[in-house]
């Protein structure tokens with residue numbers, strides 16, 4: 076998949092692995108939606124991405140909050156003009172959480188791609204991955 080020109084959303088991107096993924100995607104040519112609960116650190120990463128010559132937007136969202144997950148996806152799509160890649164890095168999804176938030180069978184599905192698809196954001200063109208997950212499940 077070509078990264079250049081794509082829009083990527085990365086959760087937990089204010090620091091650590093998520094920050095590294097966001098910066099790498101930006102270096103490869105993507106605009107980045109940074110989603111995290113740490114507003115100050117998100118701003119720092121956004122500045123780093125803009126220094127690389129790409130657009131960045133930040134959105135404060137707790138990935139365990141269903142409404143905030145949907146709002147984050149919508150924000151990214153509206154602000155950056157689309158959404159092609161989603162990295163569900165802030166992985167806190169034990170199976171029970173998917174069931175509680177979305178009423179879904181969590182064994183093979185993550186809440187994020189389903190939220191994304193449910194908003195009809197070009198699912199066939201989309202790439203979605205999870206860098207890591209605490210708690211496991213799918």
Ligand SMILES: NC(=O)c1ccc[n+]([C@@H]2O[C@H](COP(=O)([O-])OP(=O)(O)OC[C@H]3O[C@@H](n4cnc5c(N)ncnc54)[C@H](O)[C@@H]3O)[C@@H](O)[C@H]2O)c1
Nearest residue numbers: 087089090091092093111112113136137138165166207209
């Ligand atoms: N670092 C490791 O060795 C390792 C190993 C296995 C799994 N993981 C998993 O990889 C992921 C990232 O690891 P890391 O080392 O970069 O962690 P980190 O603690 O350095 O960074 C996590 C980021 O996620 C954000 N975050 C935390 N809870 C959140 C929430 N509910 N909603 C939105 N954002 C939230 C934090 O603010 C932070 O910016 C985590 O899910 C972690 O469990 C990491």
